[in-house]
Amino acid sequence: MELFKSTIHALHDLLVKKEISATELTSSVFNRIDAVEPSIHSYITETRQQALVQAAAVDAQIGRGEPVAPLAGIPGALKDNICTQGIKTTCASKMLDNFIPPYNATVVEKLADQGAVVVGKANCDEFAMGGSTENSGFFITRNPWDTERVPGGSSGGSAAAVAAGQAIWALGSDTGGSIRQPAAFCGNVGLKPTYGRISRYGLVAFASSLDQIGPITRDVTDCALVLNAIAGYDAKDSTSINIEAPDYTKALVNDVKKLKIGLPKEYFGAGIQPEVAAAIKKSVDQLVAMGAEVREVSLPHTEYALPAYYLIAPAEASSNLARYDGVGFGHRAPGNDIIDMYKQTRSQGFGPEVKRRVMLGTYALSSGYYDAYYLKALQVRTLVKQDFDKVFAEVDVLITPTVPLTAFKIGELSDPLTMYLQDIYTIPINLAGLPAISLPCGFAQGLPVGMQIIGKPLAEATILQAAYAFEQANDYHARFAPLGEV
Amino acid sequence: MTYETVIGLEVHSELKTESKIFCGCSTKFGSEQNTNVCPVCLGLPGVLPVINEKVVEFAIRAGLALNCRILPFSKFDRKNYYYPDLPKNFQTSQYDLPIAVDGYLDIEVDGQIKRIGITRIHMEEDAGKLVHSGAISNSEYALVDYNRTGVPLIEIVSEPDLRSPAEAKAYLEKVKAILQYIDVSDCKMEEGSLRCDANISLRPVGTEPFGTKAELKNLNSFRSVQRGLEYEVERQTQVLEEGGRIIQETRSWDENKGVTLSMRSKEQAHDYRYFPEPDLVPIVVDPAQVDSIRASLPELPDARKARLIAAHGLSAYDAETITASRAMADYFDAVVTAGADAKAAANWLMGDVAKHLNATNMPVENCPVAPAQLAGLIALIAKGTITGKIAKTVFEGMWSSSKAAETIVKEQGLVQISDEGAIVAIVDGVIAANPQSVADFKAGKEKAIGFLVGQVMKQSKGRANPELVNKLLKERLAVL
Numbered sequence: 001m002e003l004f005k006s007t008i009h010a011l012h013d014l015l016v017k018k019e020i021s022a023t024e025l026t027s028s029v030f031n032r033i034d035a036v037e038p039s040i041h042s043y044i045t046e047t048r049q050q051a052l053v054q055a056a057a058v059d060a061q062i063g064r065g066e067p068v069a070p071l072a073g074i075p076g077a078l079k080d081n082i083c084t085q086g087i088k089t090t091c092a093s094k095m096l097d098n099f100i101p102p103y104n105a106t107v108v109e110k111l112a113d114q115g116a117v118v119v120g121k122a123n124c125d126e127f128a129m130g131g132s133t134e135n136s137g138f139f140i141t142r143n144p145w146d147t148e149r150v151p152g153g154s155s156g157g158s159a160a161a162v163a164a165g166q167a168i169w170a171l172g173s174d175t176g177g178s179i180r181q182p183a184a185f186c187g188n189v190g191l192k193p194t195y196g197r198i199s200r201y202g203l204v205a206f207a208s209s210l211d212q213i214g215p216i217t218r219d220v221t222d223c224a225l226v227l228n229a230i231a232g233y234d235a236k237d238s239t240s241i242n243i244e245a246p247d248y249t250k251a252l253v254n255d256v257k258k259l260k261i262g263l264p265k266e267y268f269g270a271g272i273q274p275e276v277a278a279a280i281k282k283s284v285d286q287l288v289a290m291g292a293e294v295r296e297v298s299l300p301h302t303e304y305a306l307p308a309y310y311l312i313a314p315a316e317a318s319s320n321l322a323r324y325d326g327v328g329f330g331h332r333a334p335g336n337d338i339i340d341m342y343k344q345t346r347s348q349g350f351g352p353e354v355k356r357r358v359m360l361g362t363y364a365l366s367s368g369y370y371d372a373y374y375l376k377a378l379q380v381r382t383l384v385k386q387d388f389d390k391v392f393a394e395v396d397v398l399i400t401p402t403v404p405l406t407a408f409k410i411g412e413l414s415d416p417l418t419m420y421l422q423d424i425y426t427i428p429i430n431l432a433g434l435p436a437i438s439l440p441c442g443f444a445q446g447l448p449v450g451m452q453i454i455g456k457p458l459a460e461a462t463i464l465q466a467a468y469a470f471e472q473a474n475d476y477h478a479r480f481a482p483l484g485e486v
Numbered sequence: 487m488t489y490e491t492v493i494g495l496e497v498h499s500e501l502k503t504e505s506k507i508f509c510g511c512s513t514k515f516g517s518e519q520n521t522n523v524c525p526v527c528l529g530l531p532g533v534l535p536v537i538n539e540k541v542v543e544f545a546i547r548a549g550l551a552l553n554c555r556i557l558p559f560s561k562f563d564r565k566n567y568y569y570p571d572l573p574k575n576f577q578t579s580q581y582d583l584p585i586a587v588d589g590y591l592d593i594e595v596d597g598q599i600k601r602i603g604i605t606r607i608h609m610e611e612d613a614g615k616l617v618h619s620g621a622i623s624n625s626e627y628a629l630v631d632y633n634r635t636g637v638p639l640i641e642i643v644s645e646p647d648l649r650s651p652a653e654a655k656a657y658l659e660k661v662k663a664i665l666q667y668i669d670v671s672d673c674k675m676e677e678g679s680l681r682c683d684a685n686i687s688l689r690p691v692g693t694e695p696f697g698t699k700a701e702l703k704n705l706n707s708f709r710s711v712q713r714g715l716e717y718e719v720e721r722q723t724q725v726l727e728e729g730g731r732i733i734q735e736t737r738s739w740d741e742n743k744g745v746t747l748s749m750r751s752k753e754q755a756h757d758y759r760y761f762p763e764p765d766l767v768p769i770v771v772d773p774a775q776v777d778s779i780r781a782s783l784p785e786l787p788d789a790r791k792a793r794l795i796a797a798h799g800l801s802a803y804d805a806e807t808i809t810a811s812r813a814m815a816d817y818f819d820a821v822v823t824a825g826a827d828a829k830a831a832a833n834w835l836m837g838d839v840a841k842h843l844n845a846t847n848m849p850v851e852n853c854p855v856a857p858a859q860l861a862g863l864i865a866l867i868a869k870g871t872i873t874g875k876i877a878k879t880v881f882e883g884m885w886s887s888s889k890a891a892e893t894i895v896k897e898q899g900l901v902q903i904s905d906e907g908a909i910v911a912i913v914d915g916v917i918a919a920n921p922q923s924v925a926d927f928k929a930g931k932e933k934a935i936g937f938l939v940g941q942v943m944k945q946s947k948g949r950a951n952p953e954l955v956n957k958l959l960k961e962r963l964a965v966l
Contacts, residue, residue, distance in 0.1 A: 083532040096531065103525050105532060204531040208764035237534050238766050316764055319564050322575035323529045327630070338628075342568060365566070365759035374761060 003028040004165040005480055008074050008222040011168065015062060015073050022055035022062075022073025026117050029075040032165045033119070036483060041141045042161035043120040044080045045088050051075060054117045061115065070225045072115030077167035079158045080121040081128055082213065083202040084108055091204050092136040092157075093126045095324045095331045095349030105202020106237070107171060107213055107230045114229050119167055122157030126351045127321065128178055128206040130154050131422055132413065135353040140410060143185060144481035145447055149407040152182030158216050159186040163481045169226050170216040175206050176309055177403075177426025179214045180438035184402035184450020187440045189223045189467070189477065190216045192426075194458050195433035196241035199234030205320040207313035208239075210430040219477045220439060220468040224248035227460065243458065251461035256469045257291035262395035266302035267425055273405040279442030279449040280401050287399075287470060297395060299387040304380045305428040310420060311364045311377035312431070317354075318361030324349060356416065385432045392456045397466055400425050402438040402450030425452060435460045439467045440476035448476070489688040489726065491719050492696055493648035497661050498639050499671040500612065500679040501544045506636035507611050508535030508578065513638070515677055519617075519631040527636035529573030534765050537562075541638040542585065542769055544670040545609045546779050548640055549586025551668045551786060552604050552661075556776050560585045562609075562763040567756050571614040571630055579641075581760040584608035585769065591664065592788060593656040594806070602657050603645030612637040634678075640670075646685065646696065651715035655708055658682055659810065663787045667812040675707050682711055687732065688722045697722075698732040702746060704739045714739035718746055790815055798828030807836055813850045820857030826864040834860060838881050854888045855881070863891035875948045876900045904951045906958065909942070912950065913958050916941045917966070927963060935959060 003011065003025050014020045030048055037043065058073035078084065081091045083101040085108075090096045104112070111118070125135035133141040133156025141156045143149040144164040151160040155172025159182035162170050172179040174192035183190025191214045198213045205211060215226035231245035261284065268277060288294050326332035326345030333348050335341030350358070364373040391398065403422055413419045429436045434454055441451035451470075455463040471477055506513055509526035526533045549556050563581035589604035614635040618625035642661060648654045662673040662680060673680040687699035702718060705711045717739075722732055736755075737746040785793070787809045794805040794815075809815045814835065821831040839860070843850055855863075863880060866872045872880060872895055883894040895901055903909060916938055917924055926934040935956075942955045 081532075089531070091531070099531065101525075101530065101532065103530075103533075201534050202532045205765075236536060238536050239534075239764075315761060319566050319576050319759070319761070322566060322568065323531070323573060325568065325570075325575055327570045328528060328573055329530065338570060362759065365761055367757045367759070370759075370761075 002032070002165070004032040004168070006168065007218050008070060008168055008225050011074055012070050012072075015058075016068065018062065022058040022117065023052060025073060026051050026055040026075050026119070029119055029165070029167065036144075036164050036166060039142065039147055039483070040144055040160050040164050040166065041139050042077070042122055042157045042164065042166050044090055044092060044123050044138060044157070045121040047087055047118055047120050050087070051117045051119045054115070058115045058117070069114035069229070071111065071169075071229050073117060074168050075117040075119045076111075077120055077122045077158055077161045077170040078108065078118055079124050079128075079155050079170070079172045081124060081173055081204040081206075082108060082171060083204065084118070084121065087121065089121065089204065090138075091127045092124045092138055093349065093351070093354070094137045097137075097331060099330050101202070103202065106199035106234045108202065110230050110232075116229065120161075122155070122161055122170060124157055124178075125154035126354050127204070127317070128154040128173055128175055128211075129317070129353050129357055131177065131181055131419055132408075132410075133157060133182075134410065135351055137351050142410070143407045144483040145187065146407065147483070149409050149447070150185065152185035152403075152407060154178040154182075155190075155216065156182045159183050159188050159190065162186065162188050162216050162218060164483055165480070168218070169222055171213055171226070171230070172216050173203055173206075173211055173213050174426075174430065175210045175212075175313060176430050177423045179216060180402045180426050180436060180450065180452060181423065183216050183438045184440075184448065185407040187448030187476070187479065187481065188216050188218065189220055189437065189439045190214065191223050191227060191437045191460070192429065192435065193227065193231065193460055194241070194435045195430075196239050197231050197245065197435070197458065197460065199232075199237040199240050201234055201236040205316075207316040208320060209316060210309075210313055212430075220437075220464060220471045221249070221252055223437065223467075224252055224464050231460075241458070246461060248461060248464055251464040252468045253465055254469045254472045255291075256287055256466055259287070259292040259397065259466055260395040261287060261292050261294040262297035262391050262398045263294060264299045264302070264391070264398055264400060265296050266299050267400040271404050271421070272401060273444065275442075275444030276401050276403070276405060276449050279444065280399065280451055283441040283451050283470065284399055286473060287466070290469060290473065292466075295395065297391040297398070299384075299391060299428065301380065301383040301387050302424075302428060305384050305431055306420065306424050308377040308380035308384070309423075309427045309431060310360065311373050312381065314357040314361030315364045315374050315377075316361065318358045318365065321350075321354065321358055353416070381431045384428050388428075388432045388434060396455075396459075397463055398454040400452045400454065402426065402452040406444050406447040406449060429454055433457065435463060437463045437467050439471060441470070441474070442476060487726075488691045489723055490691045491649055491651075492646045492687050492689060492699075493651070493654045493715060494646035494685045495644045495648065495654060495657060496683040496685070497642040497644075497658065498681040499548075499642065499661075499665055499673060501541055501638040501640060501670055502672055503538060503540045503544065503638055505538055507538050507541050507609070507638035508636055511636065515679070517633055519629075519633060522633040523635070527573070528632055535578060537766060537769070538638065541609055542771075543779065544638070545585045545607060545640050546771065546776060547668045547670050547783065548642070548665060549589065549607050550776070550780050551664050551783060552586070552589040552591055552607065552642065554586035554589030554604060554607060556586050556771055557583060558771050558773070559583065559768055560771065561768040562766045563760045564763050565610075566759040569613065570628065571616050571635070573614070573632065573635060577610060577613065578763050578766070579610035580608035585771075591657070591660050593653060593660050595650070595653050595656050600653065602647045602653075605643045605645055607640050607642050610639050610641060611635070612639050651712045651719065654684060654715055655712040658708060658711055660787070663810055663812070667784055667786055669784075681706075684711065684715055686715055686718050686722070688719070688726060698734050700732065700734070700746075701736045702739060703736060703749065706741065710739055710741050713744065714746060717744065721746065784812075794818070794828075798822065798832075800828065800832055804832045804836065808832060811850070817850050817853065817857055821861045821864070824858040824861030826861040827868065830864045830867070831860070834864065838878065842885055854886075855884045856888075859884055859888075859890055866891050866895060870902055870904060870951065871895065872900055872902050873948060873950075873952060875943075876902070879948070900949060902951050903946055903949045904954060906954060909946070909950050909954050909958050910962070912942050912945050913955070913962050916945065917962060924963065924966065928966070935963070
């Protein structure tokens with residue numbers, strides 16, 4: 001098998017046995033990027049030179065007989081809203097086309113500590129706002145399973161890169177489903193950790209109370225390995241949780257006996273693609289056959305989660321994105337005076353979806369509307385959380401489809417509201433701050449279907465174990481996108 | 487109709503923490519532009535604030551010193567508005583749950599003590615400074631200095647309890663004194679570490695409802711607070727007398743022209759779109775921490791003033807003057823502790839010491855005459871070693887050389903002459919040399935003796951004991 005198709009754990013074994021070198025592996029990935037990037041467009045920036053320097057350092061370390069971390073020498077991609085010192089970080093926005101951060105995100109520092117190799121900065125929806133990567137200010141990324149289709153979003157470049165062999169692993173960010181949905185569309189494993197489990201320092205904010213960084217990988221073991229590398233308290237992020245992160249590989253146990261699974265009935269209603277529903281049902285039956293217990297549960301406020309999200313997230317975004325004004329950094333358009341400069345800069349620098357959300361959020365926070373919109377949305381958020389608290393008194397995990405449908409065609413969902421609706425199964429989890437994983441659980445017309453396993457706060461280990469057991473009983477994850485094979 | 491003035495003040499005070507409120511940058515005033523900055527205070531993409539715990543502690547200190555209730559659960563909010571000196575285009579501040587509420591302080595105006603309510607105290611970050619290429623009106627460009635961005639502030643909001651510009655000034659002076667006493671702020675209006683906005687309205691005397699208010703900005707000194715408000719009282723009175731209506735607006739005080747000018751009307755006011763700051767967690771204050779801060783508070787101005795009156799018999803005026811600044815009061819206490827008579831210490835402090843400090847614009851902390859040295863000078867007078875007149879000369883020497891009084895007296899031979907024989911010799915000489923004055927005195931002109939005393943003092947270079955001079959002159963004249 002080509003190296004670029006492999007997993008972190010398999011490649012790590014080859015590296016420490018000196019059967020391959022990190023340089024060789026990194027070159028293999030760049031050769032693959034060269035081959036498929038013209039048809040996929042995963043990357044905004046490739047960091048070839050730096051990656052080869054990082055790989056050489058790991059090779060030297062191994063050569064000296066020193067132990068190396070699981071991610072050492074393994075090439076991966078970072079979503080381009082994660083700040084990298086000295087490397088352009090654009091958020092796929094013309095606004096930040098020229099922005100080179102003078103600092104690394106905490107996760108980037110942690111990856112560097114492991115000796116991980118970064119091959120590039122992946123495309124996404126502008127400022128992580130969207131579910132298809134069609135909102136990128138630069139270009140659209142394509143789904144490796146069908147290049148006429150979207151890879152999902154907003155972390156579409158990250159998911160496509162992993163699916164296309166352009167990276168062994170990737171980091172995305174998830175505000176309303178932006179890791180899980182593209183992972184589902186591209187046949188990857190994607191994890192949104194508990195809010196606060198991973199430092200947000202250096203993640204360019206979309207909606208601060210919802211954003212969370214997480215891994216996109218080829219299997220559950222790799223997911224645990226990347227999570228191990230990036231999880232933990234960070235004094236630079238006041239919202240990070242000051243509880244030590246466990247070794248998540250300890251959760252990789254093939255056992256779901258007595259695991260209590262809840263199926264929220266509100267997640268299996270109208271609007272779901274029949275093949276998706278069927279794949280989830282089949283997967284749950286399989287888990288039951290393996291010894292898990294299943295019951296139907298209810299999350300009665302589910303239908304209000306989406307509207308609440310589309311008030312809270314834009315409200316925070318309207319404030320978070322206020323700093324892009326042309327004064328200190330980023331794009332600046334000339335203007336007759338300061339107000340005109342602001343207007344021109346923001347008109348030119350932001351794309352339509354960002355403008356839409358900034359306007360929505362500004363409106364929701366405005367005097368006279370705050371109580372009716374923003375405050376009401378916060379109250380709904382509390383109710384959504386309470387729904388989860390109640391069912392988690394009875395079950396260990398919840399299983400749902402990640403998305404009601406499989407990857408759609410580029411341009412197919414032109415109406416913003418239809419686009420927003422595909423996030424109905426992922427958004428409530430962000431509102432509640434819970435951990436959730438999406439993993440491949442079948443195919444529909446050749447396109448991957450994602451299953452979402454939701455856990456209690458900080459119960460990443462529980463959902464990883466369920467996902468691992470499921471993965472051991474199947475080979476969906478091992479299938480590789482047909483791209484380039486024909 | 488006669489009107490009653492209603493004033494409420496919003497006082498911003500920079501806290502004197504070493505580092506900024508949400509990052510580790512220095513708060514030092516006067517550094518080279520844009521040197522005390524980092525990605526956090528520059529608001530670069532992806533960065534996050536972390537609260538400086540010292541800021542919370544200082545805000546609690548201020549709250550307790552101003553008799554406030556400390557809220558056990560407090561939070562930060564974002565105040566959204568666009569301005570180039572505000573890198574994030576929102577200010578992290580506190581909106582509905584400030585750190586301290588419901589306080590008061592007492593002011594004294596024309597001998598009357600009055601209690602002024604304090605609505606709230608909240609923490610927030612300061613903005614940067616714009617530097618224009620010329621006058622603001624025709625400036626080609628503006629530069630931004632972000633050194634001040636993120637310097638911690640507290641805003642102290644008073645109730646509309648102040649009834650005159652003089653009361654407003656007294657309130658502001660008291661706030662300053664208290665913040666300095668508890669050592670949380672330098673309160674230098676000239677450096678902007680103390681700033682004040684005022685809300686002012688008029689209502690017919692005897693009526694309850696408030697009139698329409700104007701908000702007054704750009705009050706950059708204690709004097710301009712009083713003058714700006716006095717102008718506004720006159721302006722509003724005139725508008726009302728002429729049957730006009732006050733417009734709710736923000737007005738700016740023009741110090742040079744001595745007028746207030748309209749900045750923006752209510753309709754143009756910002757909608758700040760406050761909402762909870764999602765990047766910070768709420769501040770949960772431990773009651774034990776509040777107790778320990780309360781226990782660490784120093785003696786405050788009112789208590790100190792009362793002590794100076796009760797323990798040392800100072801007049802209310804003297805005690806007020808000395809306790810207006812903690813440094814001055816500390817200096818006073820140190821002089822007294824070093825053994826000086828309190829009344830004498832007060833007189834020296836408010837006299838020669840204050841005169842020299844004012845002339846050189848020097849804070850009392852830097853006074854070249856240490857408290858113990860001043861006590862030494864006072865002791866020499868008390869012992870009769872030097873005269874009060876000579877003491878002033880000695881003080882000059884102490885100020886310029888920082889030497890002890892005794893040393894200067896010895897070096898310059900300024901010891902008082904109390905030897906009767908020596909004084910009589912001078913007295914006799916003066917009598918012999920001034921027959922006209924002697925004749926005048928003999929003829930009943932009592933005042934003539936003053937001239938003769940002066941002559942004796944002059945010849946002794948001020949060193950003759952004045953009491954002895956008087957006594958001996960009278961004796962010698964009597965026997966003529």
